[in-house]
Amino acid sequence: MTDLATLLEVGGPVAALGGGAAYARARHPGVYWSTVGLPVSTVRLLSSYGSVMEACGLTVAPSRLRVLAVKATTRREARPVPPRRGIIRPTTTGLRVRLRLAPGQEPADVAASAERLRHAWGVHAVYVTMVKPGVVELRLVGFDVLRRVRMPRKLRPDLLRVPVALREDATPFVRDYRTVPHQLTLGATLSGKSMYLRHLVAGLAPQPVALVGIDCKRGVELAPFAPRLSALATDPEQAAELLPVLIKEMEDRYDLIRARQGIAPSTPDEEITSDICGLPEHERPVSVVLFVDEVAELFLVATKKDEERRDEMVTQLIRLAQLGRAAGIYLEVCGQRFGAELGKGATMLRAQLTGRVCHRVNDEASAKMALGDIAPEAVSAACAIAPERPGLAVAADTSGGWSRIRTPYLSLGDAAETCRESAHLVPDLPALKLFRPDVPVRLPVEMPDPVVCPRPVTD
Incomplete structure (x- = not known):
């Protein structure tokens, strides 16, 4: 015992x-x-x-x-x-x-x-x-930090810098638009691509920047963020009207740089190497971040008229990718697949997108489209992403470096609430007022009448 x-x-x-x-x-x-x-x-x-x-x-x-x-x-x-x-x-x-x-x-x-x-x-x-x-x-x-992602608490917010994911070495992955102005994000259905985009919008919403969206899925991805968007196009027809306005805004900003620095008006835009950051703060226009969701929808055509419209939009996107950085216009292009089979100009546009983020894809060819030309050894890592880990991706850039990242969970309601709270930060851009999305008015919730009426207490 x-x-x-x-x-x-x-x-x-x-x-x-x-x-x-x-x-x-x-x-x-x-x-x-x-x-x-x-x-x-x-x-x-x-x-x-x-x-x-x-x-x-x-x-x-x-x-x-x-x-x-x-x-x-x-x-x-x-x-x-x-x-x-x-x-x-x-x-x-x-x-x-x-x-x-x-x-x-x-x-x-x-x-x-x-x-x-x-x-x-x-x-x-x-x-x-x-x-x-x-x-x-x-x-x-010490352990797999990508299994349950917890972002570091001490992150210094900065203009055009958004911590969106966690690297496999436990350091934050920061989307820095000043270092990598344009980026391509690929991913199959339910791969976490929408969650990545959601973090970007929610991170940029409290900052003094203009957010513009092209969502050809009838706006189901970007419409919840309408209170914070300066412009939103929900189909290729509206996108064909919005892109020329952005091109005109870019040209006006180049004219502003010419006037400030004494550059001759006849100087081509391609030869202007300065940017809006060199302008005085009271003259500096706000930066514009353009989100393009399901970019393949802009390339698909059914008639000859659609083909002409497609060529114009692709040319305008290429111009924005080539010249937009100096004017403070940045591109965030998302899609499930993006290759030469989409049509003329697809490869040229992809070459202008410095950053690459590849989520789980359906075939090896899609991974090669995103990573094959800058980090060939990362293609196998992208193909090995399991469906049980949504949000896991491979991030790379034109320097050849790459790493695995994973985006933490962020509900659509929380991201939309952040945009509603930051609605007062929408900058005044007269050229984009025509494309400002309608924001539905939130009616106060009325409490239903009680089922049992209270009885007064009597002596």
């Missing part, structure tokens, strides 16, 4: 702790990492750093001075020298540590051993970034 009581006293708490740790690891990985994973991984790193670096081939022969010093003090053979380790910085999702590379090493050597380091230290992933020549940073991620 005494043995049974002792077993219950000792085994009960141990079983409870083990069960709690297993539950936290499955349901709340962040809590598990902060309480269990972080201390364990830190001990593993500190205790096995030298041997792991030697096993990964990341050590170099010691210098002669070091060999002489070791022999003189300990009479032992000097071991190979690993990269000098900096201070370990814990985070809510992993660890960060900087390494000073030994002479003759390069960051590619450490990056090639990232998978070995992951297994040796028992973490989910290891990412290597170069801080400066001779110094790299190891970012150890």
